[in-house]
Amino acid sequence: DVQLVESGGGSVLNGGSLRLSCTHSGYPYQSYCLGFFRQSQGKEREGVAAIEALEGDKPKTTYAPSVKGRFTISADSLNKTVTLQMNSLKSEDTGMYYCAADYCNDWGVYDGEPLLASKFAYWCQGTQVTVS
Secondary structure (H helix, E strand, C coil): CCEEEEEECEEECCCCCEEEEEEEECCCCCCEEEEEEEECCCCCCEEEEEEEECCCCCCEEEECCCCECCEEEEEECCCCEEEEEECCCCHHHCEEEEEEEECCCCCCCCCCCCCCHHHCCEECCCEEEEEC
């Protein structure tokens, strides 16, 4: 079965940087979709960024408008880790961050398209990011 282990997060001042990592295992294929979502108190879960790792091809990525230009998602297939580098953090970036994954056999990641939590079958435990 697919398993996800998330690490990173923590507290940082406005303008600072943090990195989240999500290590995955159990995928029988080289192609997959993995995303990061966040949820702040009193708000709905929001898709932040996602990557579709394609075997033998350049990965596809998408970002929420609120983080585009500040966050970068990347995949390390050798170490089976997806990383979300978060720069120029703002107080509104505060929340619980979750990584999620799916085989995405019948859907994909497209730049500019919003991320739907319902598309992802596997979720990690979440990690807190606090910007003050």
